[in-house]
Amino acid sequence: MDTITKLFESTVFGNILNLIGILISIVGFAITIRTALKSRTAAQAAQESVQKVREDIKRVNAVVEFATALATLEEIRRLHRAAAWHTLLERYANLKTLLVSIRTANADMPDPYKTSIQGALTQLSQMETQVERFVMSQQNMPDALKFNMVVSKQIDSLREILVEIQNSIGA
Amino acid sequence: MSYSKRAILVRRLLNGTKHGTILWEVTPEDEVFQTSIPNYSIRITYVRRLSDGSGAPVTDYIIQIYNQDARLIEEFSDVELSGETDDDTLAYGQMEEIYNYARRGALGLDKALDDILEALGPDLDNPGRLPF
Numbered sequence: 001m002d003t004i005t006k007l008f009e010s011t012v013f014g015n016i017l018n019l020i021g022i023l024i025s026i027v028g029f030a031i032t033i034r035t036a037l038k039s040r041t042a043a044q045a046a047q048e049s050v051q052k053v054r055e056d057i058k059r060v061n062a063v064v065e066f067a068t069a070l071a072t073l074e075e076i077r078r079l080h081r082a083a084a085w086h087t088l089l090e091r092y093a094n095l096k097t098l099l100v101s102i103r104t105a106n107a108d109m110p111d112p113y114k115t116s117i118q119g120a121l122t123q124l125s126q127m128e129t130q131v132e133r134f135v136m137s138q139q140n141m142p143d144a145l146k147f148n149m150v151v152s153k154q155i156d157s158l159r160e161i162l163v164e165i166q167n168s169i170g171a
Numbered sequence: 172m173s174y175s176k177r178a179i180l181v182r183r184l185l186n187g188t189k190h191g192t193i194l195w196e197v198t199p200e201d202e203v204f205q206t207s208i209p210n211y212s213i214r215i216t217y218v219r220r221l222s223d224g225s226g227a228p229v230t231d232y233i234i235q236i237y238n239q240d241a242r243l244i245e246e247f248s249d250v251e252l253s254g255e256t257d258d259d260t261l262a263y264g265q266m267e268e269i270y271n272y273a274r275r276g277a278l279g280l281d282k283a284l285d286d287i288l289e290a291l292g293p294d295l296d297n298p299g300r301l302p303f
Binding site for chain 2: 096102103111114115116118119121122123124125126127130140143146147149150153
């Protein structure tokens, strides 16, 4: 009993206890840092997942809009064949609005996509002008065959974009 | 040599068209061809008129620039452009060349010729001649 008491009272024993305490603190501190880093990595991973989901949702929206644009172009082709010039004016305007909306909502899309949309917008505007002039004056009826050659190229171009965006969802 | 921005544009269009980095497409209008970049489209065409002096028919080449709303924002002919360079004939020559290359590219003439030549088989009169 005296020995134990002497041991507890000795300076050496106190120093040993202090040393053990420091070691425990260091180990505990290291564990805390490691846990914190793991949590941060997990939080970052979660944030990245959320961002990826947001981007996929954006791509899905873009696919839907491009599909709508393509459907409208197909309808425009049919209306050209039917010489439904009055109805066409409305379709041109709707499609142009949609293409502008796609471009605005996807400002970070690659330049080739923007170029295709720009090309389609200009072609549609010029066709619209020709049709408008014809409707007003009843002179120089637009050539449906030539119009449809251009529309077919726009369909091919936009369909390519749609497929590329579709393939990038979830990738 | 002094160049306006329009003159520089024409030179760059010619270089890009010749080297295939600028691609042209047909439009519903005869003899009008279009190329686009992300926020602009450029069209090239020509008009025929009678010369003011001699009354002989002349061809003027025209370039049009459309903005991202597909609105025409600029239009100029080779005649207007010739006043912006030191060489009066340069603009006409360059724009004529752009037009011809644009037409060939948009209509797929080069590819058509290649396909036809391939379908015709070897050149029997010049068997040793390389096909390119």
